[in-house]
Amino acid sequence: MFKLSKISYSRYLNRRFHSIRDQISEYCWKQLQTITSLPIVHHEGYVCPLPSNHRFQMMKFHHLYNILIRDGVISKEKQVIEPEQISEKLCCSVHNNEYVTKFFNGLTDATEQRRTGFKWSSGLVSRVRYETGGTLLAAKLCRERGLACSTGGGTHHAFPEYGSGFCLINDLAVTAQNLLDTGLVSKVLIVDLDVHQGDGTAFIFQNCPEVYTLSFHCQNNFPLKKQKSDLDIGLEHNTTDEEYMRILSDYLPAVIDHTQPDIILYDAGVDPHEKDQLGKLKLTDEGLYERDMYVLKSAICRGIPIATVIGGGYDNVMDLSARHTIIHRVATQVWNNYL
Numbered sequence: 001m002f003k004l005s006k007i008s009y010s011r012y013l014n015r016r017f018h019s020i021r022d023q024i025s026e027y028c029w030k031q032l033q034t035i036t037s038l039p040i041v042h043h044e045g046y047v048c049p050l051p052s053n054h055r056f057q058m059m060k061f062h063h064l065y066n067i068l069i070r071d072g073v074i075s076k077e078k079q080v081i082e083p084e085q086i087s088e089k090l091c092c093s094v095h096n097n098e099y100v101t102k103f104f105n106g107l108t109d110a111t112e113q114r115r116t117g118f119k120w121s122s123g124l125v126s127r128v129r130y131e132t133g134g135t136l137l138a139a140k141l142c143r144e145r146g147l148a149c150s151t152g153g154g155t156h157h158a159f160p161e162y163g164s165g166f167c168l169i170n171d172l173a174v175t176a177q178n179l180l181d182t183g184l185v186s187k188v189l190i191v192d193l194d195v196h197q198g199d200g201t202a203f204i205f206q207n208c209p210e211v212y213t214l215s216f217h218c219q220n221n222f223p224l225k226k227q228k229s230d231l232d233i234g235l236e237h238n239t240t241d242e243e244y245m246r247i248l249s250d251y252l253p254a255v256i257d258h259t260q261p262d263i264i265l266y267d268a269g270v271d272p273h274e275k276d277q278l279g280k281l282k283l284t285d286e287g288l289y290e291r292d293m294y295v296l297k298s299a300i301c302r303g304i305p306i307a308t309v310i311g312g313g314y315d316n317v318m319d320l321s322a323r324h325t326i327i328h329r330v331a332t333q334v335w336n337n338y339l
Contacts, residue, residue: 020140023182028137031081032144038335039141039148040068040079040328045130046152048123055314056117056166063321064310065151068328083137083150085129086174090136093181094173094204096161103128103168116163128168131155135171135309136178139265142305143184146339147296149331151324153309154267156198157223164200165222171309172265173204176211185262186210189255191295192229193248194269194311195221195279202227212259216248218272218280231255237280241287244272248291252298264299268292268327269311270320277314285326292330300338 021029032039046061068074091100102108106120113120131152141148156172157165176188188211192198197217205211212230219234226232233251235244256264270288272281283291292308299306308331310324 020144020184023140023184024137025084027084028081032141034077035081035145036078037075038079038332038339039081039138039145040074041083041134041138041141041148041150042080042152043082043130043134045085045126046134048121048127050118057314057317057320059317060313060321060324061152063317064324064328067322067325068151071325073325073329073332081137081141083130083134085126086132086136086169090174090178091132091169093177094160094170095158099161100169103163112162116168117166118163118168124168128155132169132171132174135265135307136175138307138309139175139179139263140184142307143263146300146305147307147331147335149308149328151310151328154194154269154311156192156194156201156267156311157196159200159203165196166312167200170200170204172198172267173201175265175307176205179263180210187259187261188212189259189261189264190214190267191252191264192216192267192269192311193272193291193295194267195271195276195281196269196312197223197226197232197234198229198267199223199225199227202229202232212255212261214252214255216244221280222278235281238282239272240282241284241290244281244283244287245290245294248294252295256298256302256304261304264295264304264306266295266299266306266308267311268295268308270313270323270326271311273313273315273323275315275319278312279314285323288323288326289330292327293334296330296334297338300334 135153138148155167157167158170271279
C-alpha cells in the first residue's frame with residue numbers, strides 16, 4: 001500500500017497544487033523562505049495563565065515544543081514558523097457573529113464560561129486566536145510542502161453559538177471553511193482520532209458535502225449527546241492497540257478513496273492512551289505511534305497533503321507533553337522518507 005517513492009510524490013504534489021503565496025501574510029511568507037524541512041507551526045502565545053489546579057494542562061504547548069527541540073526532533077531555525085492571530089471575520093465563517101463578538105470582547109456570562117471550562121480573560125482570547133491561526137497556517141503550508149504540523153489545535157467541541165469542553169473557537173472548522181472559501185481546495189477530509197467525538201465539527205458540517213467528517217472515539221465518553229459525523233466509529237472501553245488498528249485499517253483507506261479529498265486535517269489526540277485520565281481506551285505509546293504513522297502514510301502515499309493538530313490529552317503535564325510529541329516524531333520520519 002505505501003510504495004510511493006520520495007521523488008514520485010514530490011512530482012505529484014508539484015503537478016497537482018499551486019503556490020500559497022497569495023494565501024498567507026508577508027510575515028509568514030518571509031518565515032517560510034527559511035524553512036527547509038518539515039514545517040512546524042508554533043507560537044509562545046498558545047499558552048495563557050490558568051489556575052494551578054485547572055484540569056486543562058495549558059503548559060503542555062510549551063513543554064512539548066521544548067522536548068522536540070531538546071531531543072533534536074526539530075530545528076527552530078530550519079523548521080519553526082509562527083502563525084498570526086485569526087481574525088474575528090474568519091471565526092464568523094463557522095461561528096455565530098454574536099458569539100464571536102461576545103467571546104472576543106469579554107461579554108460571555110458565567111454560565112457560558114462554565115460550559116467551556118475556562119473563565120474568560122483577554123489572554124485566553126489571544127491564545128485561542130493564535131492556536132486557530134496556527135491550524136490554518138499549517139493547512140496552507142501542507143499544501144505547499146505536503147505535510148505540516150502545529151504544536152496546538154484540535155478544538156473540536158466548539159459549536160457555532162457556544163464553546164464547550166475546553167474549546168472556544170473550532171480551529172478545524174474555521175480552517176476547512178477558509179480553504180473552501182478561498183478556493184484552495186474543493187474537498188476536505190477531517191480525520192478526528194481524539195478519544196472524544198468531534199461533535200462541534202460534525203454539527204457545523206452536517207449539511208456541507210465539501211467537508212467529510214470521520215470520528216473515531218470512545219462511545220461511552222464525553223460528549224454524552226453525540227452528533228452525526230459523516231462516519232462515526234464508536235469504540236468500546238479498553239480497546240487495545242491491535243483492535244484499534246484493525247478497525248482503523250478497515251475504514252480509513254476506504255474513506256480516503258471514496259472522498260478523494262484535496263487535503264486531510266488530522267486531529268491526533270493522545271487521550272486514547274491507556275494512562276489518560278479521561279480516555280477509557282488502552283492504546284500504548286507504540287499504539288499511538290503506529291496509529292499516526294498509518295494515517296500520515298495513508299495520505300502521503302496517495303499524494304494528499306495533510307496537516308496535523310495535537311488534540312486532547314489528560315495526565316500529568318510532563319508525561320502528557322511527551323506523549324503529544326509522538327505525532328511530530330512520526331511526521332519527521334514520514335517527511336524524511338517520502339518528502
